[in-house]
Amino acid sequence: MLSKRKINKIKLLNNKKDFRLDKFIELALFSRNGYYLRKKPIGRKFDFITSPEISQMFGEIIGVYLLYNWKEKINSKFNLIELGPGNGTLFKDIERTAQIFPNFFKNADVNFIEINKELREIQKKNLKYFRQSKIKWSKTLNFRSKLPSIIYSNEFFDCFPVRQFLNVNNHWFERYVKFNEIENKYYSINKRVISKKILDYLNKLKKQNIYEVSYSRNKYFEQICKYLKKNRGICILIDYGYYKKLKNFTLQAIYNHKKTSIFENIGQQDISSHVNFNELIEIAKQNKLQINEFVTQRDFLIKYGILERKKKLLTKNSNLNKNLLDEEVDRLINSERMGNLFKCLIVSNL
Numbered sequence: 001m002l003s004k005r006k007i008n009k010i011k012l013l014n015n016k017k018d019f020r021l022d023k024f025i026e027l028a029l030f031s032r033n034g035y036y037l038r039k040k041p042i043g044r045k046f047d048f049i050t051s052p053e054i055s056q057m058f059g060e061i062i063g064v065y066l067l068y069n070w071k072e073k074i075n076s077k078f079n080l081i082e083l084g085p086g087n088g089t090l091f092k093d094i095e096r097t098a099q100i101f102p103n104f105f106k107n108a109d110v111n112f113i114e115i116n117k118e119l120r121e122i123q124k125k126n127l128k129y130f131r132q133s134k135i136k137w138s139k140t141l142n143f144r145s146k147l148p149s150i151i152y153s154n155e156f157f158d159c160f161p162v163r164q165f166l167n168v169n170n171h172w173f174e175r176y177v178k179f180n181e182i183e184n185k186y187y188s189i190n191k192r193v194i195s196k197k198i199l200d201y202l203n204k205l206k207k208q209n210i211y212e213v214s215y216s217r218n219k220y221f222e223q224i225c226k227y228l229k230k231n232r233g234i235c236i237l238i239d240y241g242y243y244k245k246l247k248n249f250t251l252q253a254i255y256n257h258k259k260t261s262i263f264e265n266i267g268q269q270d271i272s273s274h275v276n277f278n279e280l281i282e283i284a285k286q287n288k289l290q291i292n293e294f295v296t297q298r299d300f301l302i303k304y305g306i307l308e309r310k311k312k313l314l315t316k317n318s319n320l321n322k323n324l325l326d327e328e329v330d331r332l333i334n335s336e337r338m339g340n341l342f343k344c345l346i347v348s349n350l
Contacts, residue, residue: 019176019177020176020177021251024177028262028267029159029161031267035268050154051238051332052086052093052154053086054328055331057309058306059090059092060309061300061304062152063098066094066104066150067097069150070104074233076107076148077107078108078109078148079147079148079150079151081110081141081150082111082113082153083141083152083156085113086123087119087122088122091112105134109145111136112137112138113139113141114137120137148231150233151234151235153237155240157239158239158240158273159271161216162213162214162251164211165193165212167209172193174193174198208245208246210246212246213279218280221283228289228349229287229289232349232350234348234349235348237345238297238344239275239343241276242274242276242278243278243343252271255268280345281294289348290349291345293345296339296343297333297340297342297344298335298338310329
């Protein structure tokens with residue numbers, strides 16, 4: 001857990017005695033002492049491991065999909081944008097796959113959106129074989145280019161702060177955070193919602209007693225949709241999430257691969273929530289984008305050839321560990337593991 005000095009430093013960034021849950025998450029993750037700005041989170045030795053780190057086949061299937069869409073629907077100069085590249089593993093697998101179409105990267109202006117300085121250095125080191133002048137690093141999306149774009153991400157949208165609302169006896173409450181000066185720790189409280197605008201929206205949620213929303217996530221995705229609508233392109237995002245109404249809140253904290261309280265290890269652990277894909281799909285539709293795919297990770301990977309890719313790898317190299325490859329694929333597509341929990345949404349204007 002952070003020292004008292006650092007806990008109070010986060011607390012003092014907000015002058016209110018209590019403040020909204022999303023503000024607390026934002027400070028814990030993105031302030032100067034926040035998790036995403038100061039810690040390397042990805043890998044087997046760290047807090048979580050993502051699909052590209054599990055198997056190269058994940059990135060290869062993504063790569064094949066990107067190549068096909070570029071060749072058939074763009075086939076000219078374009079922006080290739082990865083949101084939250086992590087260790088650079090996904091890009092590395094895509095780049096290796098793209099060697100069958102050299103013109104893909106010859107025409108690509110590559111952009112990495114990454115706020116973590118340490119991860120940027122790791123990406124540069126892991127991709128040192130790739131012509132560095134072809135990659136531009138940014139903290140935020142830059143929509144100045146008029147070129148068509150391919151935008152992709154894996155486990156990026158889950159990190160946006162959320163607000164939580166609870167209906168008790170036909171009264172809506174919102175989750176807030178308070179700081180206990182005596183015990184030197186944070187805890188949550190429920191405050192009655194009095195905003196007419198928010199109440200009017202919440203009251204439209206029929207037969208729904210809880211509601212979890214990330215306005216910053218929705219706004220970020222809407223910016224992408226507006227850009228694609230104006231300049232053409234495709235967005236592929238893979239994340240854990242849901243489409244139906246929630247039965248339970250999804251906010252969780254992960255520290256050393258184990259779930260913890262969001263009020264523990266502040267600034268030292270990941271805090272995330274499941275993505276509400278229903279809201280993202282509605283945003284895409286409002287911007288008149290096509291919904292190319294909305295499927296589970298299992299269905300996407302199987303549809304685009306991960307089982308065939310596994311067979312090919314084993315055929316080409318008999319020294320490969322079949323049990324290991326089987327375990328990797330099973331972890332990615334098994335309905336009881338990552339297969340159904342993770343969803344794939346693809347929207348486009350091509």
